Amino acid sequence: MATKLAALVVLVAFLAGPAACEGVTICFNGWLRLPLLNTLLCRGSGIPRKPAPPPSGLGLVYGYYNYNSSTSRSYCPGAEGIVRGAVEKAVAANRGIGAGLIRLFFHDCFVRGCDASVLLTTTNSKNSDTEREGPPNKNSLRGFEVIEEAKAAIEAVCPNTVSCADIVAFAARDASYILSDRRINIAMPGGRYDGRESFATETDQLPGPFSNTAQLQESFTAKGLNSEAMIALSGAHTIGSARCMFFSSRFPEMDPAFAAKLKGQCNGNDNTNVDQDYMTPDVLDKQYYQNVIDNKVLFTSDAVLSSTETIKEVKENANMPEAWERKFERAMENMGKIEVKTIGNQQGAEIRKVCSRVNN
Numbered sequence: 001m002a003t004k005l006a007a008l009v010v011l012v013a014f015l016a017g018p019a020a021c022e023g024v025t026i027c028f029n030g031w032l033r034l035p036l037l038n039t040l041l042c043r044g045s046g047i048p049r050k051p052a053p054p055p056s057g058l059g060l061v062y063g064y065y066n067y068n069s070s071t072s073r074s075y076c077p078g079a080e081g082i083v084r085g086a087v088e089k090a091v092a093a094n095r096g097i098g099a100g101l102i103r104l105f106f107h108d109c110f111v112r113g114c115d116a117s118v119l120l121t122t123t124n125s126k127n128s129d130t131e132r133e134g135p136p137n138k139n140s141l142r143g144f145e146v147i148e149e150a151k152a153a154i155e156a157v158c159p160n161t162v163s164c165a166d167i168v169a170f171a172a173r174d175a176s177y178i179l180s181d182r183r184i185n186i187a188m189p190g191g192r193y194d195g196r197e198s199f200a201t202e203t204d205q206l207p208g209p210f211s212n213t214a215q216l217q218e219s220f221t222a223k224g225l226n227s228e229a230m231i232a233l234s235g236a237h238t239i240g241s242a243r244c245m246f247f248s249s250r251f252p253e254m255d256p257a258f259a260a261k262l263k264g265q266c267n268g269n270d271n272t273n274v275d276q277d278y279m280t281p282d283v284l285d286k287q288y289y290q291n292v293i294d295n296k297v298l299f300t301s302d303a304v305l306s307s308t309e310t311i312k313e314v315k316e317n318a319n320m321p322e323a324w325e326r327k328f329e330r331a332m333e334n335m336g337k338i339e340v341k342t343i344g345n346q347q348g349a350e351i352r353k354v355c356s357r358v359n360n
């Protein structure tokens, strides 16, 4: 009995995210469905943490690899074009990969900053439980092969020059451009270095599908992104797919016809994937906000955006698509500035040769 209890405490401690856990109170960070327990234990989200300052992105430069100097170590004018080509090819074959690339960028930047730690399978610490094994990522993230393909093509022309972290950022920018039918054009600077560590446990900094508004705001403010950015970025749930395990408990709370359709698609299988946006599943557009208003979204974390605190912003995004597109561009650029390493080995960082493993 004591062993079982101890095991439970360890499991709870592992799953409890720092973003939603203060002092001795244990709260869940939203990847598990425990709404009652969470409400009882956490009362909102615990004591709010001090918001992080907006990410400065100091050291990042637009057109970083185009810098025309023979002494520049980062000169590789073809780099961004190679990434664009790889993304265009992948998205032409499967638009879902574009969604995967946008999400990959989010999951990279929220854990250890945008340093491609999300791609590692072999690290400096030689641990096998890297971010890829974390609950939000395992059997879920996609698009790795596009990054690897772009990296290999870039290494062939400019060895040891272009970071995997920059490739992830450029790929997210390009996927957004293509999936929005060229309406969303993110100004994405380069100059990030790649990290050498990656730990599955740290993925608890990512908000989960069962998060409430306070938890969502807390995890975004911890990264220096405000509520407007959080709401603008959630619009990415107008593309790609999600597994039934993350929303089947919400059927009774959804629009009845929408819930009935989803129930049929899931057919009792937690691992079935369904489109996130039932209207325009492959287009990065403002439809997500209409779906929030209509109660036709999948996750708790989507549905809570219709709360009094956030509904005004949701309605603005639904009614003024161009304004949302600019907000999305700005928020993606700022996300790309989170905790970046831009002075290489002084920060224990490097330009990886292969994106899935550290250099040695």
Ligand code: HEM
Binding pocket: 096, 099, 100, 102, 103, 106, 139, 140, 141, 142, 207, 208, 209, 210, 211, 216, 233, 234, 236, 237, 239, 240, 241, 242, 243, 244, 246, 299, 301
């Ligand atoms: C606000 C908090 C967020 C939560 C709780 C959340 C949670 C999730 C979950 C649970 C899935 C489905 C995963 C699966 O079934 O395996 C998903 C999919 C997705 N998310 Fe989020 N997400 C959030 C924010 C974001 C942001 C900021 C972006 C990007 C800017 C994003 C982009 C996506 C995309 C594109 C997909 C579909 C991926 C695919 O089809 O491969 N999400 N998200």
